[in-house]
Amino acid sequence: MRRVHAIEVQVLEMINASAQSVDPNEFLCMMRAEDGVIMELVLLPGTVSGDSHGIIDVWMAPVDFSLCGSVHSHPGPSHRPSDDDLEFFRRWGGVHIISCRPYDMGSWGAYDSNGRKVDLKVIH
Ligand SMILES: [Zn+2]
Incomplete structure (x- = not known):
């Protein structure tokens, strides 16, 4: 997977708005990046937003290497x-x-696969 270093501010705003709208449930989806910049949210079949700590069923994910992770x-x-x-x-x-x-x-x-904090630049 290509290294991600930044996120578009619109994507962050969409994340926050979506999270706010399902609160007190959890919002869950995948993200797509181009040239290391997170550009898009990707909703997948099998995505749940419930009050149990929902985790995406990874095996439902299509093979798509532009997917860079989850939110x-x-x-x-x-x-x-x-x-x-x-x-x-x-x-x-x-x-x-x-x-x-x-x-x-x-x-x-933002965290990497080992749970370490990642610094993402917010692009306006
Ligand atoms: Zn969590």
């Missing part, structure tokens, strides 16, 4: 990955964004 929301104050999240990140690879309340430009974090 999901935490209806709580922390965007730290849970143990389930870390397990998923490890299996999937790529970069993963978690957005938490209050779903603004400061309430998200």
Whole structure:
């Protein structure tokens, strides 16, 4: 998977708006990047947004190498990955964004497949 270094601000806004609209459930989808920049959210069949800690069924994902990772929301104050999240990140690879309340430009974090924080530049 190609290295991702930035995200379009519109994508972040869409993540926050979607997370806000399903709160107190979790929002969950995949992301697509071009030239290392996250440009698009990709909803997949098998994506759930429920109050259980939903994780995408990886095996439902089409083979699409432009997919760069996942995004999901935490209806709580922390965007730290849970143990389930870390397990998923490890299996999937790529970069993963978690957005938490209050779903603004400061309430998200990006993580690599080992659960380490990744610095993503926000492109305006
Ligand atoms: Zn999580």
